[in-house]
Amino acid sequence: MRHYPHLYIDGRWTEPSEPREVELVDPTREEPFALVALGGATEVDRAVAAARRAFESFSTTSLDERIALIDRIIDVYESRIDEFSELIAREVGIPVANRAQVTGPAEHMRVARDLLRDYSFESRVGGAIVRREPIGVCALISPWNWPVQTGVIKLIYALAAGCTVVAKPSLNSAASGALLAEVLHQAGVPAGVFNLVSGTGRVVGDALSHHPDVDMISFTGSTGAGKQVGAAAAGTVKRVCLELGGKSANIVLPDADLERAARWNVQRCFFNAGQSCHAPSRMLVHESQVEQVVPFLVDEAERYCLGDPLEPSTTMGPVVSAAQFKSIREHIQSGLDDGANLVTGGLERPDGLERGHFVRPTVFTGVTPEMRIAQEEIFGPVLAVLPYRDEDDALRIANDSPYGLGGFVFGRDRERARRVVNGLRAGRVSFNGAATDSHTPMGGYKQSGIGRSMGRFGLEEYLEVKSVYGFDDEAQTLPTLFG
Known part of the structure; x- marks a missing residue:
C-alpha cells in the first residue's frame, strides 16, 4: 500500500x-x-x-x-x-x-x-x-x-x-x-x-x-x-x-472517405476508454451511407486489447471507478431500451476479465437525436451513430446540444467542409482528423x-x-x- x-x-x-x-x-x-x-x-x-x-x-x-x-x-x-x-x-x-x-x-x-x-x-x-x-x-x-x-x-x-x-x-x-x-x-x-x-x-x-x-x-x-x-x-x-462537459459531433459528409472517417472516429472516441470531454461520441452519417460505415466501425472497435494497463500490449484499460462503470452500463442499457441498434460491444464483460471496471467498446446505430445516448455525456467507450438527410439537418442535429466543446468534419470538398465547420457551435473543430496544436486555445461554447x-x-x-x-x-x- x-x-x-x-x-x-x-x-x-x-x-x-x-x-x-x-x-x-x-x-x-x-x-x-x-x-x-x-x-x-x-x-x-x-x-x-x-x-x-x-x-x-x-x-x-x-x-x-x-x-x-x-x-x-x-x-x-x-x-x-x-x-x-x-x-x-x-x-x-x-x-x-x-x-x-x-x-x-x-x-x-x-x-x-x-x-x-x-x-x-x-x-x-x-x-x-x-x-x-x-x-x-x-x-x-x-x-x-x-x-x-x-x-x-x-x-x-x-x-x-x-x-x-x-x-x-x-x-x-x-x-x-x-x-x-x-x-x-x-x-x-x-x-x-x-x-x-x-x-x-x-x-x-x-x-x-x-x-x-x-x-x-x-x-x-x-x-x-x-x-x-x-x-x-x-x-x-x-x-x-x-x-x-462535451458531446462532440463528427459530421461525415457524403463525399468523405468513409473508411478513414469511421476508423478515425472510433480511435478518437475510444481513446482513454472514452473518458475524454472532446470525444466524438456522436457520429453523423448521411442516411444513405450508414450501412457502408458499420463494418469499419465494428472492425476498428474490436481491435482494442482490453486488459491490465500496466501491460505494454493493452490499448484500453478499465474505466476509472465503480460509479463510472455503473453509469456507462446504464447508458448502454438506455440505448437498448430506446431501440437503438447495437452493432458491437454491449453490457457483457470482455472475455477473460471477470474483475475490474472494464467496458467493451460499444457502437450503436439507428440512434435518434432525442435518445439519452445522443444527448448525455456518457464518458465511456460508447459511440452513437445518427443519420442525417442533408447539410442543414446535420448541423441542426450537431448543434442540438447544451454542449459545445469540440466538433469534427470529414469530407473532400473543402469549400463545403469549411461551411459546415463554420456552422458548428463549438470551441475546437478539426477537419479530416487534423491534429490539434498546443499553441492554440482550448475551451467551449454554451455549457x-x-x-x-x-x-x-x-x-x-x-x-x-x-x-x-x-x-x-x-x-x-x-x-x-x-x-
Missing part, C-alpha cells in the same frame, strides 16, 4: 490539522492501492495565505527568472515520466502504452516557456500604455481523466504569468497530484508559489471557490460541478475559467465552459489588463496592441 500522508503548503510537506485519509482503489484489481491525505478548510486557508504572501515577490520576478524556473520543472518532470506513467495506470486505468498522457505535459511546459520569450506584457493604443499584470492567487481544480496534463496546463501558465497557485487534484488521481508537487519542490519553486491541498470538492473545492483571497479559479470537470463553482465564485466576483486554456489565450486568463495614460513618449517605444 502506497502512502501519501502530506499536503504541500508554503514549500513544506505538512500533515492535515485533523488526520484524514482516503483510499485510492485500483480500477483494474478493484483493490485499494494507496492512502492519500485529505485537507479541509483550515488547510485551504493556510495555503491561500501562503500563496498571497508569495505573490508579492513572485509577481515581480523577471521573465528570465520564470523561464529558468519552467526549464527546471521540465528537467525534473522528464526524469520522472516513467513514475507518472505507472502511477496513473494504477490510479485511473490509463495504459502505460498511452504515452501522450505523460509526454504531453512537458510539451505544454515548453510552449508556455517559449511564449514568455515573445509575449508583450506592455503594448500601446494611441498614446496609452496597456499593461497585462498577474491576476494574483489562483485556485486550480483538475480532473482525473487527464490527471497530469490538465493540472500542468493550468499551473504552468499561472506560473508563467507570475501568479501563485493552490491546486486541488481530483480525489481519484490525488496520488499523481502529490507526485507533481514533488516535481515542483525538487525544481525549486519558491515557497508559497505552489501549494497542493487534496480533498473533496464539497469541502476543499467549495472553500477555494468561496475564498475572498482567491483571485481566480480554473476548474475542469462536469458541467454540473462547474455551475456550482461559478455560483460560489460569484460571491467574491473572482474570475472563473471553466472547461466542462461546455467559460474562458480558454493553452497558448497566448491561456496565458491571458491569468492576467489583468491595466490602461495607463500620460506616458505618451514611453508608449511610442512599445508594440501596438492592434497591429
